[in-house]
Amino acid sequence: MRLDVWFSPMGIGPADVQGRTIFVIDVLRATTTMCAALHHGARAVIPVASTEEALRLAQTIGSADVLLAGEKNCVRIPGFALGNSPLEMTEQAVKGKTIVVTTTNGTKALLAAQGATIVYIAAAANLTAAGERAREALAQRRDVVILCAGRETAFGLDDAYCAGRLAAAALGGAKPRKGLNDAALASLDLVRRYRDNWERPLSYSRAGRELTRLGFGGDVRDAARLDAYPVLPHFHERRVTVAPQSQVHPAPPQPQPQPS
């Protein structure tokens, strides 16, 4: 069993992710927003790194069912239908739509994870679903990585605490054990420190303080709601969609012998 936490996608290459099951976390706000959108009936979320790429991609898809969403410095991009707030992803707004969303840190983390066996999306909003899947992956002796988007490639307290919660759910408790890297140990220490109080680490984090200062305190509180959007998205062919049920509760048809 091996469970690693990475506090940022910086320096990660294809060899690092190959063969692994990866859970990407950008709790404030990209992965929370993705869970909200898919839970409320969006068909897919396509994360891109820039406004220009979003506009180009929307033109290429060319459908009336495409919505542009995103922020620059936390504020909605002019002309876009939606910002990057989970509270905007109502059923009325997103049902049946494909959402092209700009998110700098979230997109970097997702692209860094490409090449993994499978890439899931995690946040407080879907922690139980993600935790179950991570626990199953460990039970199947898969290498699991929890990848934090971080903050401009640096450590983010919000994501690190969420990583610790996911690790604890995967392990069935916050007690450290063998097979964890140092970042996993430290993220479990954060769980011991903040216990089940999501709002504290999220509002203490620089991302949380900045959002609150800009009037998005509601988003921080929403992102702290455990299992608010209980869906398990995966990232496949550059799209985030609801993972097939067979992945959520897999009973592998042909259990593979494990290398000793």
Added chain:
Amino acid sequence: MRLDVWFSPMGIGPADVQGRTIFVIDVLRATTTMCAALHHGARAVIPVASTEEALRLAQTIGSADVLLAGEKNCVRIPGFALGNSPLEMTEQAVKGKTIVVTTTNGTKALLAAQGATIVYIAAAANLTAAGERAREALAQRRDVVILCAGRETAFGLDDAYCAGRLAAAALGGAKPRKGLNDAALASLDLVRRYRDNWERPLSYSRAGRELTRLGFGGDVRDAARLDAYPVLPHFHERRVTVAPQSQVHPAPPQPQPQPS
């Protein structure tokens, strides 16, 4: 006041360090070893990244007073006089000598810090001296960075705990406050978790476990001894030497007005 902790030197550019007072930590074992060597009378320690560079530099200096020290995968390099163990840096071995030491992570961190106003070396071995200097720097309204060497550019529990201890010493307590980045908050959380028990985070860390497995458990215990080598080294012109006394207890001759 601004106090940042960086968990690895990855992605740090000259603009990030300019104008800052930086404390570099590689507690297992590079910065501990540097403190031991200078405390026991070495004239200077010159950190380099490779065996080849060490040999070339020793030839260039060409003095009988040069010692080669270093490890590859924790083990002494064949033909070198010393390994990378603080326990080897006895007065008998190092007094009056210039030591060229290979250390992968420690060197990367020191080179990343080049261009800062001043770069100090910190470890458990000199925590009180480093903490006093950091506190003075904050009192003078300087921006302080605690830079962890980390582990192959990733998070290391040993360095992160040491960073928390240094931050707590600089701030006069582990209570978080404004002006700290998320990594500083998390490192203070580690101090609350492990309190003053240096041996636990050091022996839990991957670096500590690996050293113990290879028979260097004595080094891990030595690196955990608070103020074992109470000297304050700085890194200047590619050499680590004892910082001038006036820096250790500075009374700035011309206090500069701070930009508002």
